[in-house]
Amino acid sequence: MTQSRISASGGGDGPHVDGADAAMERYARGDEAAFGELYDAIAPRLLGFLRKATRDAFAAEDLMQQTLLHMHRARGSFIPGAPVLPWAFAIARRLMTDHARRRRVELRLFSEAAADDDRIAYEPTATTAAADDVLHARRLEAQLRQRLEALPELQRTAYRLLQQEGLSLKSAADVLGTSVTAVKLRAHRAYVALRAVLREAGEPS
């Protein structure tokens, strides 16, 4: 009976939505295997939505993962027969807004810091270094910035908290609401990516 109610509630959203509703219902009752089915039913749509909205493949994957994990944590409060897809999109959208807000703040901080760095770096180099060295440094800086922006948000944030904000691993883990190990891993991935840029530019990494 529950199954038929769920199928009926799916409306015109197609067989995947009915499958998602049924899978979520089973998952809420405690069927652990149903999470895989839920993933298969909604993840492609969520990812497509997030990719279009963020225009950032890494961020979209990360937000999709966060959305599904939020649904996992909230499964016990799932209302029998409620449509799952609007809920999933609402969570994804909310997380995306949060993500965009953080990103705006980061960009502002980064651009302010970069402006300060420019002043500090420019004054001595203008008088002592050759013009092409300055140009090379600026290009390298732009490449590093571009690569940093392309990193997944969690890696970027972990890197910035540790390297730019000077936080300890424990503090960074508290800020991100994760473990010290996870922060180490994310920061390490960011370092690897940035070192690759330096190597490509022929700089010692």
Next chain:
Amino acid sequence: MSADLRARVLAAAAAQPSPTRAAVRRRNMLIGMAAAVSGIGAFVIFAVLMSESQLLRLGGDVVSQQHVQRPVWLVVATVGGAIGVAATALWLALGRGGSMLGRSPRWLFYGGVLIPVSLLVWKVSCSLAFGDAMVAWPERPGERCLSLSLLVAVGPLLSFLAIRRHAPVRPALNGAAMGLAAGACAWVAVDLWCPVAYVPHVLLGHVLPLFLLAGAGALLGRTVLSLRRR
């Protein structure tokens, strides 16, 4: 879409145990009981403490015994009506209308307007038939009722926020509705205790806490109910 991503998501979910519906129901029942105990406890303690000072006050010339003794039918009528409105407020705040996104803003907004108005109109209209309840009590401006309302409502408000932890949309509005529901429950307790129906007193001591609690609920809702990346 990569199999690696799927495996990562499933592994992350497996690593974070989450309660099933049955477990959440049990937890919510416990939280609800804790809310009731905290509200009733706060009411009893406050009423006992205040009754002593009230008796001392009654020894003076200002307040006659007649003002305190409300007819039973009046108490039953006002409290009964308040229970009905409080039940409606709870249904609005804690129910989600069959959707995981909760009730629409329109429902919450109309509830936010109608609940305080209904409580006030019911209290005053019942008391009109009993003239002495409507007389001015200059020595009872309403600050004690205000304190009692807030004390009784704190536990239920926190409990409601704990019960509805996952609100992906409108966390502030949902929080405000919960504050209002907690205030409506407290109204029942205050109505049992307070014999005064003088309108300025009711506005300060009984209605104002509803709005204060709705505001507190909105602020807490924004913090507690709002989705954040983990």
